[in-house]
Amino acid sequence: MFKRFVSLEWKQFSRSSYFQKGIAIKILLGLAALWMIASALVLGVAAFFGIQKVMPDKDPITVVNNFVIYWFLADVAFRYFLQQLPVLNIKPYMVIPIKRSTVIHFLLGKTTISFFNFLPLFFFLPFSVLLIINDFAALQVIAWFFSMIFFTLSINYLNFLLNKNNKAFYLILTLLIAAILLEYYGVYSITEPAGYFFNTIYNKPYAVIIPLLLMIILYRFNFKFIRKDFYLDGAISKETKEVHTQELTWLNRFGKVAPFLKNDVRMIIRNKRPKQVLFMSVIFLFYGLIFYTQETYQDMPAFLAFASMFITGGFLMSFGQLVPSWDSEYYKLLMSQNIPYREYLKSKWLLMAVAVVISFILSTPYIYFGWDIYGMIAAGALFNMGLNSFITLYGGVLNRVPMELNVKAKAFSNTQGFNPTQLLIALPKIFGPMLIFYLPYKFINFEAGIIALAISGILGLVFTNFFLNKIEKVYQKNKYKTIAAFSEKK
Known part of the structure; x- marks a missing residue:
């Protein structure tokens, strides 16, 4: 047998x-x-x-x-x-x-x-x-x-x-x-x-x-x-429980992407797995304490750039790497609607960008370590919004692992939505900012490295429409493969 x-x-x-x-x-x-x-x-x-x-x-x-x-x-x-x-x-x-x-x-x-x-x-x-x-x-x-x-x-x-x-x-x-x-x-x-x-x-x-x-x-x-x-x-059997509806009318200001943003916010509020991701994102805010308090890393500024990027990129890294697995349970229905795919992707990007801004505001106490450190955190936030967010969205094409939003204590249900491919996708997000900062720092000075990191993020924001259009084409090309993968039971 x-x-x-x-x-x-x-x-x-x-x-x-x-x-x-x-x-x-x-x-x-x-x-x-x-x-x-x-x-x-x-x-x-x-x-x-x-x-x-x-x-x-x-x-x-x-x-x-x-x-x-x-x-x-x-x-x-x-x-x-x-x-x-x-x-x-x-x-x-x-x-x-x-x-x-x-x-x-x-x-x-x-x-x-x-x-x-x-x-x-x-x-x-x-x-x-x-x-x-x-x-x-x-x-x-x-x-x-x-x-x-x-x-x-x-x-x-x-x-x-x-x-x-x-x-x-x-x-x-x-x-x-x-x-x-x-x-x-x-x-x-x-x-x-x-x-x-x-x-x-x-x-x-x-x-x-x-x-x-x-x-x-x-x-x-x-x-x-x-x-x-x-x-x-x-x-x-399915558990039946009462669900409270949130109108979230304040999101209407975002226009066409508002319905998608509302769905994501409701998903985070109602389900266990997104709440875990939100909790882990808060922990990322303390990541700098590991590096900024150690004299060893003061002579390795590339690692400080690495830490600065992580402080504001917690939600982007943890939530963004699971796009579009978050929607795997109703992805087929979502793709059957007469809605622009670009708006769906833009809503995910906007949610990650807003999370980076909030994380940057919450990182204000790092001014205690000096304005140069806080400037590096600001440059890391710009890099996260301008480049890392698009790299993360693009990596979602390879992420076709279905995921249960409310993972319950079932011994035969462990759909976690994670696969080792995400580790490979994370490499440019981790080493990219370190390299962009280190080269100007090595040949010019510390401030030049911060400026280079910030400019790379600003350029990404300037070409937002270009990146979204390119990513949309890739998603459209692989849409039916993704639908088929989400229909499988791992």
Whole structure:
């Protein structure tokens, strides 16, 4: 039966529109994966020899155990945003005589076969081999290695649950940030109790049973969580709730794009996922505190330009990268109306531009760090409105992943609207302003870099109609591909 499941999953994948993405994108993603694997290998080897050189009086395994807790906490956050959990379309199997347990075990097995589960191997394996070669107790090292693998798989099953419970994720993220800050300012060191725990697992090989039991418990918890709602009526039922209508008449001043703006504002007010994006956009406002408060970055002004762009570009980055996935549930209806496509795109651009302006106003307290920093933030805001907004809209052509606006706690519904292609689209948005600022700064001065960044954004605003017309043609050309992709169920 599992062989049949694998065959059906491959057919679904190979026949879908997602399989038809450009070969160049696949090559770049493959290169990115190889780079991460190579980095993990180098880190695994360098960790052993580096610790021996810097801390010759300490065992490398002890030092790694003291800080491995940060690896796992970061892994939780990394997976939440990037790991695309494989989801089986279970509805067809609900009406045929297949055991529910068989389908659920296959679904959970798919989550195990993930790049994020294999990547830690390339760190822990070479590190463990070097330990054994250098006369560390083989039994203890092997038990420790499998413990790390079991913890990794436990995080995999934990991520399956966190994707359905945003509050739990925000709690873990808050704990991670708090632990880093407490460690940095010397208030409390989480490495001591965590290090004691992981060192105990190393010193007592039979303690490998702890992460093994944790993995089994999380697996069983996921199994019961899915089985609880594994019924046809539960899968197709819809929650009915009262909706309050907002007139939003103040948006009428924007003319033809007003109806689209009203739809977007209502969507943000009423739905969970857009609210999350809005919340994350507010967090971006504090991004500058990481760079402006550190003396290290004062000698690297290109990174200051990077931070300045992010301060005002939080909403643009998080909301804009999911255009047109926000409308995937009714995109077919939207495209069947007698409305200009250009007005639809213009409304998205206008919403992002207004968000940049609001973010810039809210960033006024950064004047505390100096007028040169605030001028860089202003230049970053102009760049975001004039160029990054259009790059983001253009990238939406490659974003054909359907998304549920109200992601509920369903174990078999994880349509997040995110795909790795967006990371590639983000590269010019991130490195573009850094390069535009750095070249004039290098050959002239700091103020020249700010002026170049601001002028590039102003030129983008001047040619707004030109960019919108070009982007409209691309969207029109790919309209039916997008409609077909949004009609699929991932």
